[in-house]
Amino acid sequence: MTTTQNESIPRIQAGKVHALTQLCREHYRLSIQVPNLREALPGQFVHLCAPTNDDSHYRIVDDQDDSHHQDWAMLCQTPMLRRAFSIAAIEKTSDGILVDVIFRVVGKATQWMASLSPDDPVSLLAPLGNSFPISSTRKKAWLIAGGVGLPPMLWLAQAMKQHEKQATLFYGAQSSQLLALDLDKGTPCSTDATQAVLASPSLAASDVPVVISTDDGSVGIHGHIGDAIEAHFASTAPDPDNLIMYTCGPERMMRFVADFCSERNIECYVCVERAMACGTGTCQSCVVAITDESDPQGWRYKLCCAEGPVFNAKTVVWDTAP
Numbered sequence: 455m456t457t458t459q460n461e462s463i464p465r466i467q468a469g470k471v472h473a474l475t476q477l478c479r480e481h482y483r484l485s486i487q488v489p490n491l492r493e494a495l496p497g498q499f500v501h502l503c504a505p506t507n508d509d510s511h512y513r514i515v516d517d518q519d520d521s522h523h524q525d526w527a528m529l530c531q532t533p534m535l536r537r538a539f540s541i542a543a544i545e546k547t548s549d550g551i552l553v554d555v556i557f558r559v560v561g562k563a564t565q566w567m568a569s570l571s572p573d574d575p576v577s578l579l580a581p582l583g584n585s586f587p588i589s590s591t592r593k594k595a596w597l598i599a600g601g602v603g604l605p606p607m608l609w610l611a612q613a614m615k616q617h618e619k620q621a622t623l624f625y626g627a628q629s630s631q632l633l634a635l636d637l638d639k640g641t642p643c644s645t646d647a648t649q650a651v652l653a654s655p656s657l658a659a660s661d662v663p664v665v666i667s668t669d670d671g672s673v674g675i676h677g678h679i680g681d682a683i684e685a686h687f688a689s690t691a692p693d694p695d696n697l698i699m700y701t702c703g704p705e706r707m708m709r710f711v712a713d714f715c716s717e718r719n720i721e722c723y724v725c726v727e728r729a730m731a732c733g734t735g736t737c738q739s740c741v742v743a744i745t746d747e748s749d750p751q752g753w754r755y756k757l758c759c760a761e762g763p764v765f766n767a768k769t770v771v772w773d774t775a776p
């Protein structure tokens with residue numbers, strides 16, 4: 455599952471599309487084949503874009519000059535900056551390494567990604583960022599995903615199995631049409647938050663049951679995933695010293711999970727998203743406020759791309775987040 459720890463492997467890899475699968479109305483799984491990859495762990499991300507052998511269209515364009523309109527069209531079709539995507543899975547094959555990402559179509563880059571075909575070229579800068587710490591003592595792990603925060607949790611679920619942890623996935627989505635998870639038709643997810651069910655074939659392989667909630671009640675529990683977590687915690691009464699939580703998704707949801715854990719003294723890690731231009735700690739565009747006792751104001755900005763995206767939940771200063 456992890457790849458070779460080798461600094462000599464270039465971080466920019468010329469990849470090609472292995473497969474593109476539509477998972478639901480707006481989510482796709484893109485599997486990219488690269489010749490090689492440095493060691494990567496759950497929580498890390500890739501920065502990807504269309505490769506360009508010809509940079510001649512990256513020049514100042516005079517809007518008044520008709521002859522440049524074709525260049526404008528090209529610029530608008532090809533995303534200029536790389537975009538960040540959490541790694542959802544990594545698999546070694548005889549032809550190289552498959553890196554999977556799951557994305558929701560929200561803008562130009564994701565529209566381009568949804569239009570790709572097998573063998574199309576993709577440039578991958580990877581792996582970037584830090585990873586989820588694995589506890590040596592806590593045996594139970596709750597993985598809490600909201601919306602497009604699901605991908606890193608799928609890879610983490612596999613890692614939990616390898617580390618012999620007892621993991622449960624909590625996944626909240628807007629509706630069944632925006633559910634990026636495969637579900638077993640013969641094993642429906644419960645509408646009772648106290649019941650975690652092996653309802654997803656891909657997670658069943660890692661022995662990870664799921665609790666699903668949807669805002670409109672079209673699948674699983676009707677309501678917010680936070681309500682499901684509270685109900686599941688109340689009914690199963692896990693020992694807080696034996697439990698660790700990991701979360702990724704909308705900031706409001708992660709903040710709820712962080713507060714829930716803080717009130718019960720449960721260790722918790724959040725995977726934070728910021729708009730990222732460079733992805734490598736140069737442009738300073740991706741700051742997150744993190745507590746720092748040595749700083750006079752009690753906190754300082756850290757870079758989400760280079761010092762995150764995973765942070766200990768109790769160190770995140772949510773109110774100052776940009």
Ligand SMILES: Cc1cc2nc3c(=O)[nH]c(=O)nc-3n(C[C@H](O)[C@H](O)[C@H](O)COP(=O)(O)OP(=O)(O)OC[C@H]3O[C@@H](n4cnc5c(N)ncnc54)[C@H](O)[C@@H]3O)c2cc1C
Binds near residue numbers: 560729730
């Ligand atoms: C570390 C990291 C991991 C990520 N993992 C995933 C993933 O696994 N799957 C996935 O679908 N997306 C993920 N994202 C978000 C993804 O990178 C952005 O949504 C990206 O901008 C999409 O590019 P686009 O050109 O399609 O849309 P854009 O044109 O860039 O943006 C479209 C809309 O989304 C908003 N937007 C852009 N970036 C963000 C952001 N970071 N947070 C909130 N709103 C944003 C914009 O303001 C705009 O309204 C991740 C981001 C980070 C930083």
Ligand code: FES
Binds near residue numbers: 729733738758
């Ligand atoms: S994206 Fe440039 S410093 Fe983080």
